[in-house]
Amino acid sequence: MGIIEKIKEIEAEMARTQKNKATEYHLGQLKAKIAKLRTQLLEPPKGSSGAGDGFEVTKFGHGRVALIGFPSFPVEKVLIVGKSTLLTLLTGTRSEAASYEFTTLTCIPGIINYNDTKIQLLDLPGIIEGASEGKGRGRQVIAVAKSSDIVLMVLDASKSEGHRQILTSELEAVGLRLNKRPPQIYFKRKKTGGISFNSTLPLTHVDEKLCYQILHEYKIHNAEILFRENATVDDLIDVIEGNRKYMKCVYVYNKIDVIGIDDVDRLARQPNSIVISCNMKASVIFSLLERLNLDRLLAKMWEEMGLVRVYTKPQGQQPDFTDPAVFSVDRGGCSVEAFCNHIHRTLVQHVKYVLVWGTSVRHYPQHCGLSHVLYDEDVVQVVKKKEKEVGGRGRFKSHSNAPARISDRQKKAPLKT
Numbered sequence: 001m002g003i004i005e006k007i008k009e010i011e012a013e014m015a016r017t018q019k020n021k022a023t024e025y026h027l028g029q030l031k032a033k034i035a036k037l038r039t040q041l042l043e044p045p046k047g048s049s050g051a052g053d054g055f056e057v058t059k060f061g062h063g064r065v066a067l068i069g070f071p072s073f074p075v076e077k078v079l080i081v082g083k084s085t086l087l088t089l090l091t092g093t094r095s096e097a098a099s100y101e102f103t104t105l106t107c108i109p110g111i112i113n114y115n116d117t118k119i120q121l122l123d124l125p126g127i128i129e130g131a132s133e134g135k136g137r138g139r140q141v142i143a144v145a146k147s148s149d150i151v152l153m154v155l156d157a158s159k160s161e162g163h164r165q166i167l168t169s170e171l172e173a174v175g176l177r178l179n180k181r182p183p184q185i186y187f188k189r190k191k192t193g194g195i196s197f198n199s200t201l202p203l204t205h206v207d208e209k210l211c212y213q214i215l216h217e218y219k220i221h222n223a224e225i226l227f228r229e230n231a232t233v234d235d236l237i238d239v240i241e242g243n244r245k246y247m248k249c250v251y252v253y254n255k256i257d258v259i260g261i262d263d264v265d266r267l268a269r270q271p272n273s274i275v276i277s278c279n280m281k282a283s284v285i286f287s288l289l290e291r292l293n294l295d296r297l298l299a300k301m302w303e304e305m306g307l308v309r310v311y312t313k314p315q316g317q318q319p320d321f322t323d324p325a326v327f328s329v330d331r332g333g334c335s336v337e338a339f340c341n342h343i344h345r346t347l348v349q350h351v352k353y354v355l356v357w358g359t360s361v362r363h364y365p366q367h368c369g370l371s372h373v374l375y376d377e378d379v380v381q382v383v384k385k386k387e388k389e390v391g392g393r394g395r396f397k398s399h400s401n402a403p404a405r406i407s408d409r410q411k412k413a414p415l416k417t
């Protein structure tokens with residue numbers, strides 16, 4: 001029996017089993033079994049490497065965004081998702097858009113220039129129910145989604161909410177967790193000592209016995225486990241598997257040109273959701289009006305990416321505000337040390353201190369050390385040690401205390417020092 005058949009069989013058994021206190025342990029065990037099989041399914045077949053089939057696109061720019069959605073125009077001939085239309089509008093890169101399904105067959109990259117940063121937007125083939133098990137080009141598409149910083153889930157606003165649910169479960173089945181943070185469970189495998197189970201608060205979903213049973217399923221007999229929140233069995237399995245990817249997802253409801261204003265309003269009020277229209281058939285006069293809300297979409301996308309722009313200010317000169325060093329909060333944010341390493345790998349050894357203007361500091365400029373964490377739009381001037389001070393103790397000497405504010409992209413005012 002193949003892995004997929006095994007998963008189906010266990011899912012059928014779970015569906016048959018009534019949920020109550022007595023079956024709780026058994027159901028938990030079945031969930032762990034499925035999770036293990038799904039992980040096996042993700043392992044690339046022997047002799048192959050990763051996505052393949054023209055799907056590997058070189059990373060470019062400061063961040064990567066994947067467009068995920070159903071293929072437009074499947075069987076019932078009415079579904080419009082418009083992923084390719086959206087890519088073309090946002091990046092100017094032409095990606096074939098047409099009124100037949102699976103128009104897009106590979107991964108097509110485009111570039112968005114936004115807020116002095118370059119974002120790589122990837123158009124992908126539509127995915128369908130069963131994609132996580134390899135239907136269509138599901139596996140490759142999902143591999144690309146996993147390599148991205150955020151996902152834009154493109155949905156047809158005139159279709160049921162069920163589509164969003166199906167896509168979410170396909171992504172969940174391969175270990176993607178959308179708009180969630182990792183469970184607050186400390187878990188460490190040990191060599192000896194048995195299982196130590198603790199919690200900092202009363203647990204209502206999991207007890208010690210259930211936890212032991214799950215660990216047993218994974219053949220883990222020595223481990224330390226501490227619940228710091230009232231987590232579920234699924235959370236516990238995620239922590240044990242340890243291969244989950246936590247990603248931001250913006251739900252993009254396209255095609256609002258064909259639905260009523262009440263429905264637009266309802267969709268727009270959902271969390272992490274943006275309503276748009278990419279209608280290309282609109283007349284010249286109405287075209288701008290009908291391609292609605294793309295600016296809001298860009299702003300939301302950029303905000304969710306959590307990028308941090310830091311500008312370098314050479315002594316006695318103004319910073320170059322068109323060319324920031326860009327970091328990502330999700331990839332560890334930006335300390336002064338990371339900023340220095342970005343400029344040159346040996347710079348850190350020569351730094352005496354840095355001067356910082358911006359929202360991460362209270363005074364302008366403020367003397368900061370290597371561990372200081374920089375915020376978006378901060379300006380940094382590196383003050384180096386004198387030759388003989390390298391390796392020794394440097395003495396502070398402020399160059400100027402002239403207050404200068406740099407926020408809200410208020411970049412015209414000259415900064416002293």
Ligand SMILES: Nc1nc2c(ncn2[C@@H]2O[C@H](COP(=O)(O)OP(=O)(O)OP(=O)(O)O)[C@@H](O)[C@H]2O)c(=O)[nH]1
Nearest residue numbers: 071082083084085097098102103104126255278279
């Ligand atoms: N009315 C309306 N039509 C749209 C809108 N956006 C796209 N379309 C149309 O929908 C059709 C499908 O668009 P595509 O961009 O090819 O859709 P896709 O999601 O890339 O489809 P696949 O590549 O097949 O997965 C095209 O005929 C578009 O012109 C919209 O906002 N409103």
Ligand SMILES: [K+]
Nearest residue numbers: 072098100103
């Ligand atoms: K299409």
Ligand SMILES: [Mg+2]
Nearest residue numbers: 083084103104
């Ligand atoms: Mg397409």
